[in-house]
């Protein structure tokens with residue numbers, strides 16, 4: 702790993718609720734470098750989504766810090782700067798795909814580029830390339846409901862990567878897919894991570910999918926379990942650049 706692209710240092714998140722404080726995360730540290738796939742594994746309620754939200758700037762920790770590769774503290778930036786970091790540097794993949802139903806696959810993938818005000822011609826080229834990368838070039842004009850779950854998640858991955866972020870975050874990206882499709886989606890995430898040198902963090906509670914990880918971080922009741930934080934691969938598979 703050549704320096705961390707994203708780092709959580711002793712992050713905690715306490716939610717104040719009517720029934721009292723909920724300690725969703727209690728001092729979790731995690732570091733991810735370019736070309737590295739870290740899987741966060743844990744049972745329901747262990748804090749996976751909370752951690753991914755903090756890493757992606759969708760939420761702020763109540764303790765600890767989230768640091769970017771350039772040394773800036775994401776968790777302390779003003780909201781408008783967090784938004785810029787999210788648009789330019791972070792691709793996010795959701796369990797429920799998060800596609801806009803009235804838009805075609807290509808139009809969904811185009812959304813991040815519109816937000817970045819990329820000119821139309823360049824948008825078209827980049828969207829076509831992104832759909833090609835996930836194997837959906839032939840489905841560009843279809844709406845989400847005309848696609849299978851696996852295909853919809855491929856659109857979600859193309860959308861997450863079309864702006865060429867350095868960081869990929871995926872919260873249970875295979876949670877709504879059958880096990881065979883889930884394996885192909887994890888394969889795709891792994892190969893894109895290695896080929897493009899992404900810093901990727903993926904949450905899952907499926908032990909089978911952790912096979913694809915370079916490193917696994919186990920969460921339990923908002924705490925990392927150090928004994929189970931294992932190096933899965935010391936030598937990463939690196940494919941030719943794209």
Ligand SMILES: Nc1ncnc2c1ncn2[C@@H]1O[C@H](COP(=O)(O)OP(=O)(O)OP(=O)(O)O)[C@@H](O)[C@H]1O
Pocket residue numbers: 716717718723724725743744745746747748749750751752906
């Ligand atoms: N906005 C919130 N307000 C109050 N409590 C919350 C909030 N978000 C999460 N929690 C609590 O924090 C804990 C961790 O939740 P989180 O969603 O991060 O777990 P998870 O591991 O992603 O679970 P799942 O696998 O079911 O998605 C849970 O006890 C949850 O109820």
